Amino acid sequence: MNEIVRDLAIPNDWDRRGLPGWCYHSDALLELEKQHVFREHWQIACHVSDLPDAGDYIAMDVVGERALILRDQDGTVRGFHNICRHRGSRVVADDQGTCRSALVCPFHGWVYNLDGTLRGAARPRSFPPLDKQEFGLIPLDLEIWLGFVFIRFAPGPQPSVEEVMRPFADELGEYRTTDMVPTGGVWTQKSPVNWKSVRDVDNEGYHVAMAHPALQDLYGSSYYDEPFVGGLCRSFATYNPHAGRRWSVRNYIAIAPDAVHLPAHLRKAWIYYGLFPNAVIAVTPETVQFYQEFPLSTGETLLRGGIYRYREETRQQRAARYLAFRIDRDTQAEDVQLTIWSNESMTSKAFGGFYLSDLEYGVRTHHDHLRAVLPVMNVGEAPDEATMAGLNAQLRAATA
Numbered sequence: 001m002n003e004i005v006r007d008l009a010i011p012n013d014w015d016r017r018g019l020p021g022w023c024y025h026s027d028a029l030l031e032l033e034k035q036h037v038f039r040e041h042w043q044i045a046c047h048v049s050d051l052p053d054a055g056d057y058i059a060m061d062v063v064g065e066r067a068l069i070l071r072d073q074d075g076t077v078r079g080f081h082n083i084c085r086h087r088g089s090r091v092v093a094d095d096q097g098t099c100r101s102a103l104v105c106p107f108h109g110w111v112y113n114l115d116g117t118l119r120g121a122a123r124p125r126s127f128p129p130l131d132k133q134e135f136g137l138i139p140l141d142l143e144i145w146l147g148f149v150f151i152r153f154a155p156g157p158q159p160s161v162e163e164v165m166r167p168f169a170d171e172l173g174e175y176r177t178t179d180m181v182p183t184g185g186v187w188t189q190k191s192p193v194n195w196k197s198v199r200d201v202d203n204e205g206y207h208v209a210m211a212h213p214a215l216q217d218l219y220g221s222s223y224y225d226e227p228f229v230g231g232l233c234r235s236f237a238t239y240n241p242h243a244g245r246r247w248s249v250r251n252y253i254a255i256a257p258d259a260v261h262l263p264a265h266l267r268k269a270w271i272y273y274g275l276f277p278n279a280v281i282a283v284t285p286e287t288v289q290f291y292q293e294f295p296l297s298t299g300e301t302l303l304r305g306g307i308y309r310y311r312e313e314t315r316q317q318r319a320a321r322y323l324a325f326r327i328d329r330d331t332q333a334e335d336v337q338l339t340i341w342s343n344e345s346m347t348s349k350a351f352g353g354f355y356l357s358d359l360e361y362g363v364r365t366h367h368d369h370l371r372a373v374l375p376v377m378n379v380g381e382a383p384d385e386a387t388m389a390g391l392n393a394q395l396r397a398a399t400a
């Protein structure tokens with residue numbers, strides 16, 4: 001351990017303690033997270049089936065950035081900053097929609113082609129000649145993996161999505177997610193907590209037995225988490241064909257068809273594939289979904305996700321999917337409450353930090369990943385907000 005790190009107040013049982021409480025309400029840390037945790041890492045934007053036709057788009061606001069994902073005239077899915085090159089207005093105002101053959105900025109009417117190039121300014125003779133490329137929409141890094149559209153706002157430490165996700169490619173590939181279709185569009189919900197409180201709860205199954213009666217009934221005895229390694233983690237469970245104390249679980253198990261489209265070991269599996277820093281792709285035999293969280297402020301988080309189904313689904317699959325959705329909906333409401341209770345304690349002088357079980361290594365290893373990106377999170381006492389970025393840079397250089 002080098003001197004700078006040793007001199008800081010780092011408790012020696014830090015791995016059980018988790019991140020110090022100040023990390024959950026520091027504005028200066030949030031600014032560092034926005035850049036190094038969010039903009040510099042791949043983010044799931046949507047699924048290709050959310051954009052079935054030319055001109056279909058999805059827009060999302062993330063950590064001060066605005067993204068626009070669009071299918072162009074040739075069928076290519078493209079990503080841009082949702083920023084007009086004239087005065088920075090949003091080019092599209094809605095989260096999801098369709099434009100005909102061009103994007104028309106609602107402010108002064110500059111028009112962009114679906115490939116992002118500028119078609120023309122309004123009153124063009126009031127400008128010098130405008131280069132169509134130079135004044136085109138600014139592209140985002142975009143990669144499609146098993147049907148999911150990933151974007152990145154800034155270059156970062158991760159290689160391509162294909163490389164990052166390779167350990168999951170074979171297993172998740174069994175679900176033919178590329179061919180799936182949306183069940184209801186991208187959903188969003190706000191929650192009054194720090195984004196890390198959401199991830200902390202989601203990263204461990206130690207709480208399932210106590211806090212999620214339906215999940216415990218469904219698959220509690222088989223559930224296990226794997227730790228975050230290289231930015232990925234996986235949680236696996238198979239549902240118990242004899243369970244059924246809860247209405248939704250009893251009916252799910254009774255109705256779920258034998259998933260012969262999957263290999264035997266996946267036919268009853270509910271699997272959660274975690275992707276650092278903030279996303280999960282989850283499968284059941286009937287569905288695939290993604291969910292993620294983005295900070296709106298230190299104390300408010302945007303939850304976002306989408307659920308997809310097989311294009312040709314049987315009535316049984318459809319009914320099972322509905323029941324799985326009900327189980328998930330109850331689980332999510334339970335988790336939201338847990339995140340609130342956990343997050344509230346972070347501002348209490350009495351709270352001394354987590355004391356994590358060996359079963360909560362999902363939380364511990366996620367925190368390790370965060371500390372690797374932002375070593376200032378190793379500091380036990382809240383550093384001065386004004387010098388946070390400088391201290392982090394110093395620690396980064398020292399631990400490199």
Ligand code: FES
Pocket residue numbers: 084085086087088089105106107108109110
């Ligand atoms: S800001 Fe878009 S046309 Fe003026």
Ligand SMILES: [Fe+2]
Pocket residue numbers: 201202207212331335
């Ligand atoms: Fe949970």
